[in-house]
Amino acid sequence: MLRTLRINARLFLEGALLSYVALFRWLRPMTYLASKIMMPLASILFFTYLGTYATSAGNASFYVIGNAIQIASVSGIYGVTMSIGGDRWEGTLVYLFGTPANRLAMFVGRAFFHVLDGILGVLIGLGWGVFLLGLDLSQTDFPALLITILATTFSTSGLGLLLGCVSLVSLDTMFVNNLAYFALLIFSGANIPVTTLPGWMAAISWAMPLTRGIAASRGLIAGESLATVAPLIVGEVAVGAVYILLGYVLFRWFEFQARRRGTLEAF
Amino acid sequence: MKAIEVEHLRRVFRTTIGVLRRTVKNVVAVDDISFDVAPGELFGLLGPNGAGKTTTVKMLTTLLIPTGGTARVLGEDVVQRADRLRGRIGFIFGGERGLYWRLNGYDNLRYFASLYHVEPETSKKRIPYLLELVGLTDRAKEKVDGYSRGMKQRLHIARTLLHDPEMLFLDEPTIGLDPVGARELRQVIRGLQAEKKTILLTTHYMFEADALCDRLGVINHGRIIALDTPAGLKRHVLDLSVVEIDVFGMPAEALGRVRALPFVDTVSVENVDQKQVLHVQTPQGSAAVPGLMETLSGLRLGKVVVREPTLEDAYVRLVGGEA
Numbered sequence: 267m268l269r270t271l272r273i274n275a276r277l278f279l280e281g282a283l284l285s286y287v288a289l290f291r292w293l294r295p296m297t298y299l300a301s302k303i304m305m306p307l308a309s310i311l312f313f314t315y316l317g318t319y320a321t322s323a324g325n326a327s328f329y330v331i332g333n334a335i336q337i338a339s340v341s342g343i344y345g346v347t348m349s350i351g352g353d354r355w356e357g358t359l360v361y362l363f364g365t366p367a368n369r370l371a372m373f374v375g376r377a378f379f380h381v382l383d384g385i386l387g388v389l390i391g392l393g394w395g396v397f398l399l400g401l402d403l404s405q406t407d408f409p410a411l412l413i414t415i416l417a418t419t420f421s422t423s424g425l426g427l428l429l430g431c432v433s434l435v436s437l438d439t440m441f442v443n444n445l446a447y448f449a450l451l452i453f454s455g456a457n458i459p460v461t462t463l464p465g466w467m468a469a470i471s472w473a474m475p476l477t478r479g480i481a482a483s484r485g486l487i488a489g490e491s492l493a494t495v496a497p498l499i500v501g502e503v504a505v506g507a508v509y510i511l512l513g514y515v516l517f518r519w520f521e522f523q524a525r526r527r528g529t530l531e532a533f
Numbered sequence: 534m535k536a537i538e539v540e541h542l543r544r545v546f547r548t549t550i551g552v553l554r555r556t557v558k559n560v561v562a563v564d565d566i567s568f569d570v571a572p573g574e575l576f577g578l579l580g581p582n583g584a585g586k587t588t589t590v591k592m593l594t595t596l597l598i599p600t601g602g603t604a605r606v607l608g609e610d611v612v613q614r615a616d617r618l619r620g621r622i623g624f625i626f627g628g629e630r631g632l633y634w635r636l637n638g639y640d641n642l643r644y645f646a647s648l649y650h651v652e653p654e655t656s657k658k659r660i661p662y663l664l665e666l667v668g669l670t671d672r673a674k675e676k677v678d679g680y681s682r683g684m685k686q687r688l689h690i691a692r693t694l695l696h697d698p699e700m701l702f703l704d705e706p707t708i709g710l711d712p713v714g715a716r717e718l719r720q721v722i723r724g725l726q727a728e729k730k731t732i733l734l735t736t737h738y739m740f741e742a743d744a745l746c747d748r749l750g751v752i753n754h755g756r757i758i759a760l761d762t763p764a765g766l767k768r769h770v771l772d773l774s775v776v777e778i779d780v781f782g783m784p785a786e787a788l789g790r791v792r793a794l795p796f797v798d799t800v801s802v803e804n805v806d807q808k809q810v811l812h813v814q815t816p817q818g819s820a821a822v823p824g825l826m827e828t829l830s831g832l833r834l835g836k837v838v839v840r841e842p843t844l845e846d847a848y849v850r851l852v853g854g855e856a
Contacts, residue, residue, distance in 0.1 A: 288633045288635045356630065356633060357631045366616060367650070525596060
């Protein structure tokens with residue numbers, strides 16, 4: 267029992283680290299850092315200026331916070347999906363499925379470093395908001411905000427794991443990723459208050475990751491306590507867990523179908 | 534106990550054609566094959582492209598569920614006990630894919646070691662040993678992206694040996710390698726043979742099968758059509774000689790005329806640069822040459838050689854010139 271736990275913990279961490287390195291090693295450190303620093307800047311400036319132009323300058327913090335937290339979805343969706351879909355392109359799936367490795371540890375491990383990566387992206391985004399757009403963090407409970415960011419990157423990575431499995435069977439990974447990313451832009455409340463959405467769209471919003479995380483972050487930055495936003499954080503984690511579960515079930519189904527139908531190398 | 538026991542194994546692939554009016558087509562890839570392999574044996578599976586070799590290997594390595602029949606590897610059923618079996622076998626499929634190209638060779642092995650539950654203390658010793666075995670020690674810290682095809686194949690061999698498997702499946706491991714790379718890989722396989730590993734090898738190269746395998750199964754159209762030692766298979770053509778004729782531009786009807794000759798047993802054509810080499814198996818030996826020359830008159834011919842048959846000739850005869 268203890269040995270099994272140790273083996274799976276090692277697989278989780280090794281897989282997490284090496285799949286992350288395998289994904290980003292092609293980037294030079296400067297290119298990687300630029301993408302980590304410049305992309306959040308461009309994203310926040312674009313949506314904040316667009317939002318304040320359309321509404322009023324007083325709403326800047328609404329857009330800055332929403333779009334800073336939204337950055338979590340870049341690592342969560344694109345990073346995790348590429349990490350899983352990469353096995354399809356590299357032809358390694360057949361070798362992975364031929365090992366006795368615990369599939370859950372192998373699968374979930376792929377998201378681990380992207381969660382950390384997502385946290386970094388969100389913090390950089392908030393940093394840009396403070397320095398360039400006057401975001402006021404004086405009322406913020408920072409540990410609570412960090413927990414919220416962690417929960418949000420966890421949930422978006424959960425969606426990424428599900429989409430990664432979809433990428434194993436779909437022909438156009440980027441189409442699926444872009445669709446999910448832009449759906450989050452609409453539904454997450456980053457740019458459009460969920461309360462203004464029609465009922466069916468609001469229902470979708472609350473079924474997606476990010477929505478509760480963004481709402482909790484706005485509350486914390488406005489001075490609310492951890493206890494007040496705790497239900498939102500718990501909800502965000504639960505949404506992420508549901509997506510991870512769905513992704514894992516899809517992953518196992520894909521493995522079984524590939525063995526049954528002989529499609530393991532068909533993609 | 535046998536290392537491999539295959540009984541009436543069958544695999545049918547179902548494919549659909551068309552979008553609106555779908556036509557279902559069943560393709561029989563492996564058709565009721567039975568064979569076994571003894572522990573420590575190096576068993577070769579020979580056959581032309583699409584004969585069912587890779588499908589067989591995939592079923593034996595748990596990657597494909599058979600449509601019918603049973604297969605046990607190391608006593609474990611490949612379907613019912615797939616999870617237990619995976620840690621006891623290793624496999625590679627020919628080609629360059631299946632490695633993380635953006636990682637270096639060492640990290641590739643490190644990751645697969647954890648997938649195969651190799652303890653960290655063991656893998657710290659095992660990985661350098663395997664890198665040395667396959668001649669990649671000096672390049673271990675370089676990204677696989679920069680490896681030659683032969684180096685990638687050797688890294689695959691190291692990968693498959695990480696957990697010291699009892700049984701190895703090598704599916705065309707030397708395909709696409711240059712002669713030096715292929716020879717180096719065969720040396721590695723010989724070393725594994727000396728360690729008494731049970732190996733199932735599929736290959737297109739007859740000299741490779743002849744040199745390495747204890748026993749061979751010839752598979753064609755999903756069926757095993759011969760099962761013997763290399764020497765035993767060669768006995769299929771002991772009564773024949775082979776006439777090799779270089780032809781520069783071989784029309785199909787001329788090939789048909791040669792095949793129709795009463796003293797010709799089997800004919801195969803090999804394209805070599807600008808010419809085609811006609812391999813004619815005949816019981817008449819050099820006495821068949823004048824008749825062949827007459828049949829090919831009008832064509833530009835080169836060298837003509839009469840030689841003793843090889844394992845390749847036995848194989849060509851068995852698969853009916855499809856090699």
